[in-house]
Each structure stands twice: as C-alpha cells, then as structure tokens.
Amino acid sequence: MIKFVYFDVGGVVILDFSKTDKFSRAKKLWGIKDSQDTEFNKFFSSYEIKICTDLDIDNLVPVINKQFNTNLPPDYSLLNDFINNFEVNPSIWPVISEISLNNPVGLLTDMYPRMFLGIKNRGLVPDINWQVIVDSSIVKLKKPDPKIYQLAQDKCGFKGKEILFIDNNQNNLDGAMDLSWQTFFYDSANPKESSQKLSEFWYASS
Numbered sequence: 001m002i003k004f005v006y007f008d009v010g011g012v013v014i015l016d017f018s019k020t021d022k023f024s025r026a027k028k029l030w031g032i033k034d035s036q037d038t039e040f041n042k043f044f045s046s047y048e049i050k051i052c053t054d055l056d057i058d059n060l061v062p063v064i065n066k067q068f069n070t071n072l073p074p075d076y077s078l079l080n081d082f083i084n085n086f087e088v089n090p091s092i093w094p095v096i097s098e099i100s101l102n103n104p105v106g107l108l109t110d111m112y113p114r115m116f117l118g119i120k121n122r123g124l125v126p127d128i129n130w131q132v133i134v135d136s137s138i139v140k141l142k143k144p145d146p147k148i149y150q151l152a153q154d155k156c157g158f159k160g161k162e163i164l165f166i167d168n169n170q171n172n173l174d175g176a177m178d179l180s181w182q183t184f185f186y187d188s189a190n191p192k193e194s195s196q197k198l199s200e201f202w203y204a205s206s
Contacts, residue, residue, distance in 0.1 A: 003162040009109035011168035011188040018188035031070035091195035106132035144175030
C-alpha cells in the first residue's frame with residue numbers, strides 16, 4: 001500500500017523546459033550562435049551536476065561570455081530566464097490535491113540554487129502541506145545518485161513499495177526502483193493525458 005508520494009517539480013508539478021523549444025530560444029537570447037549549439041550543449045551538460053548542487057548558475061555568465069564570445073551583462077541572471085519561462089501545470093493540481101487528502105506528499109527535485117524559492121514566489125507550485133522537500137541544491141545530491149533516494153526515504157519515514165515517485169525522467173525512476181519504490185512516468189509532452197493517467201493509477205493503487 002502506498003503511504004507516501006514524492007513528486008518531481010520540473011516537468012511534473014510545473015511545466016519547465018522539458019519537451020519544448022524553450023532552451024533553444026534561451027540560448028539565442030544569450031547570444032549562442034547556431035554553429036556553437038553542439039559545443040554549448042556539451043558545455044552546459046558538463047556543469048549539470050554542479051549547478052544542481054552547489055554552483056549558482058548566474059556564476060556561469062562570465063564563463064559563457066569568455067568561451068562563446070557573448071556579451072551578457074555582468075549582472076545578467078540566467079536563473080531568472082529559466083524561472084520566467086516556467087509555467088503552471090493546471091492539469092496536475094487537482095490530482096495533487098486529491099492525493100494529499102489521503103496521503104502525505106513531498107517533493108524530490110533537482111533544482112538550481114535559489115530556483116525553488118523563485119518558483120514558489122511565482123505561484124507555480126500548489127500551496128499545500130509538502131511534508132518533505134528534498135531539493136538537490138540544499139542536500140547537495142542530484143538524481144539519480146542512490147544517496148538522494150535513501151535520504152528521501154529516511155526523511156519521509158517510509159520505505160520500499162510504501163513510496164510512490166512521479167518523475168518525467170526514466171533514469172530518475174530507475175534509481176527509485178533500486179529501493180523498490182513504486183514509480184510513475186509522467187510524460188511532459190502530454191501533461192493533460194499524463195495527469196489523467198496518474199489519477200487513474202492512483203485510484204487503482206490506493
């Protein structure tokens with residue numbers, strides 16, 4: 001029986017850059033040329049773990065300017081570009097509300113430092129009692145590091161099949177399954193359909 005439910009934030013609770021062209025548009029805004037696109041993607045991926053744990057993404061501005069000959073102002077905020085392009089996922093709010101009436105819920109999310117506060121301030125996350133929030137930038141661990149799932153399990157007080165985890169990345173779900181958690185793949189490209197399927201899955205499992 002499910003006794004605790006963890007939601008991912010980006011691509012599940014909110015609509016972020018997942019399965020969209022928003023990152024491509026952001027790169028153009030930053031001054032990245034088409035000929036630099038592959039190189040920039042490799043560059044950004046190389047920082048993925050650090051910017052989800054302990055490196056403020058805005059500290060990359062001078063690095064990008066130097067490596068890609070861009071002209072971003074010293075006080076430019078890459079973080080704000082991300083947050084300002086995030087959107088509410090209205091289809092999942094009723095599902096979260098229904099689940100939270102019967103089970104404690106939490107967030108297990110990869111975040112850049114300061115990002116979650118910005119998301120909350122924009123009202124993108126339902127204002128409910130999230131009993132546990134495991135934020136990569138706070139705990140200094142990123143999915144699918146096995147340690148973050150063990151930490152999340154310890155924090156919620158449940159284990160194994162008692163926990164359901166909803167994420168839009170199969171690698172992250174695989175990490176949870178290593179601890180025998182129940183999982184649900186949320187397709188960010190089809191949020192309405194995914195929310196409906198999640199609701200049906202929840203009722204069938206509860």
